[in-house]
Amino acid sequence: MAGNTNTAKKLTLVPLILMIFTSVFGFANMPRGFYLMGYAAIPWYILSALVFFIPYAFMMAEYGAAYRNETGGMYSWMEKSVGGKFAFVGTFMWYASYIIWMVNVASSIWIPLSNFIFGEDRTATWSLLGLGSTQTLGILGALWILLVTFIASKGVEKITKITSVGGTAILALNFVLLIGGIFVLISNGGQFAEPIVDVAKSFTKSPNPAYQTSLTVLSFLVFAIFAFGGLEVLGGLVDQTENAETTFPKGLTIAAIVISVGYAVGIFACGMFTNWNQVLASENVHMGNVAYVVIQNLGYQIGQSLNLSQAVSITMGAWFARFVGLSMFLALTGAFFTLAYSPLKTLIQGSPKEVWPGKLGEITDGMPLFAMKVQAIIVIAMILAISFGGGAAAEFFSILVLMTNVAMTLPYMFLSSAFPLFKKKQLEGKVDKPFMVYKSYGAALTSAIVVTVFVGFANVFTIIEPAMGGSIFKTVMMILGPLVFGIIAFILYTVYENKYNKNKK
Structure with missing residues (x-):
């Protein structure tokens, strides 16, 4: 019976593909891609799948299989491949990416809430104590961090169960987008709302005035890479897969194709019912609310296709916006409560205890309580610094x-650049090799270089592009976060090394 139970737990091809799909595919990446690049986003998503997603995912799978008994996750992978300091800095920057994520979501989570309550994004009109909307959202974000930190420290099992409903609803949104888009297209006699006059031009040139130069177009690469984020979880799936040597590469390849095609079809579907200049050119539309604007427009266009009155169509649009607002609010809330402690706990437990000064390394009742309080202070300080740093709401959310x-894509470079050293040790017999896609050091080195350079260039273009356009503040903020956290990690580990070596003597 035990053997049967074990076999039942093994992932076969279809469940593996579904697990990879749900870990990586993000609904908001489609309307956001359409907003930035129109149909021209599609080739970049496909390129990112080929040059980044597939080779990088195989690396994560090999790491996870070789170090399947290690509890430190990516820290253990890099520490055993390169060394402790490299691993700590890389893992700390990975953790820092979630700090940045919290800064982003704490300020933008009010957009789905506004859509749920009002049927549209009204955050640009919100004001507390006479402050502007950007500052108001910053204060609300700071209060949200305090609330989440307090509740998360008490345990969040029941909350995450409730908010998992949001994940299911977002999955349904993908079908709504596609089926609704096709319905509107058929109703309009096959006429796309965003016309395809010249195929070559439509799929290479963005309708967005901000993405017309080679530099701005290349800076879009980081969005395409970000759309394939979440690959670190794949490392733990190899030993859970039946006949991993054949099933996993096949599943990963099929999943990559499905995800790439899914993004392409989703972006294409946006054009079926959304005219870029009529719907997205408004100064009230930005990267924080574009997903809600697009779905609201879908509801309106379906109403028009059914020959309903203008008022009823607008009401339909508002209810579509409420649906996506509630779905996103629940999903983001669930993610927030988990990410308020999970990455921090992983970092503390994976690294040497002596690295952490004072009470930072303490785990109380399974939670890093003191470190969570320090984390809350850092996140609140960053939120307030950005929100009170000037600029309108669109600029605020763009930053x-x-x-x-x-921040989310930089750690990929640490993991990919460590891979050749891992492979060298593996081929020398110093590391287990239960699962291998890269059979030779040359293949591993080539893939590592391609992935590292691809991600590196994407980030360089993204960072320098605003400065080239005169927005120095954007460039500084993008550099500042990862740089400060990288320096902190380097100092912490150097102090630990000096103390450790001194004690050894």
């Missing part, structure tokens, strides 16, 4: 999204 994309 937050760019900071998140850069």
Whole structure:
């Protein structure tokens, strides 16, 4: 019976593909891609799948299989491949990406809430104590961090169960987008709302005035890479897969194709019912609310296709916006309560206890309580610094999204650049090799270089592009977050090394 139970737990091809899909595919990446690049986003998503997603995912799978008994996750992978300091800095920057994510979401989570309550994004009109909307959202974000930190420290099992409903609803949104888009297209006699006059031009040139130069177009790469984020979880799936040597590469390849095609079809579907200049050119539309604007427009266009009155169509649009607002609010809330402690706990437990000064390394009742309080102070300080740093709401959310994309993708470079050293040790017999896609050091080195360079260039273009356009503040903020956290990690580990070596003597 035990053997049967064990076999039942093993992932076969279809469940594996579904697990990879749900870990990586993000609904908001489609309307956001359409907003930035129109149909021209599609080739970049496909390129990112080929040059980044597939080779990088195989690396994560090999790491996870070789170090399947290690509890430190990516820290253990890099520590055993390169060394402790490299691993700590890389893992700390990975953790820092979630700090940036919290800064972003704490300020933008009010957009789905506004859509749920009012049927549209009214955050640009919100004001507390006579402050502007950007500052108001910053204060609300700071209060949200305090609330989440307090509740998360008490345990969040029941909350995450409730908010998992949001994840299911977002999955349903993908079908609504596609089926609704096709319905509107058929109703309009096959006429796309965003016309495809010249195929070559439509799929290479963005309708967005901000994405017309080579530099701005190349900076979109980081959005395309970010759309394939979440690959670190794949490392733990190899030993859970039946006949991993054949099933996992096949599942990963099929999942990559499905995700790439899914993004392409989703972006294409946006054009079926959304005319870029009529719907997205408004100064009230930005990267923080574009997903809600697009779905609201879908509801309106379906109403028009059914020959309903203008008032009824607008009401339909508002209810579509409420649906996506509630779905996103629940999903983001669930993610927030988990990410308020999970990455921090992983970092503390994976690294040497002596690295952490004072009470930072303490785990109380399974939670890093003191470190969570320090984390809350850091996140609140960053939120207030950005929100009171000037700029309108669109600029505010643009900075937050760019900071998140850069911070989330930089750790990929640490993991990919460590891979050749891992492979060398593996081929020398110093590391287990239960699962291998890269059979030779040359293949591993080539893939590592391609992935590292691809992600590196994408981040460089993203970081320098605002400065080239005169927005020095955006560039500084994108550099500042990862740089400060990288320096902190380097200092912490150097102090630990000096103390450790001194004690050894």
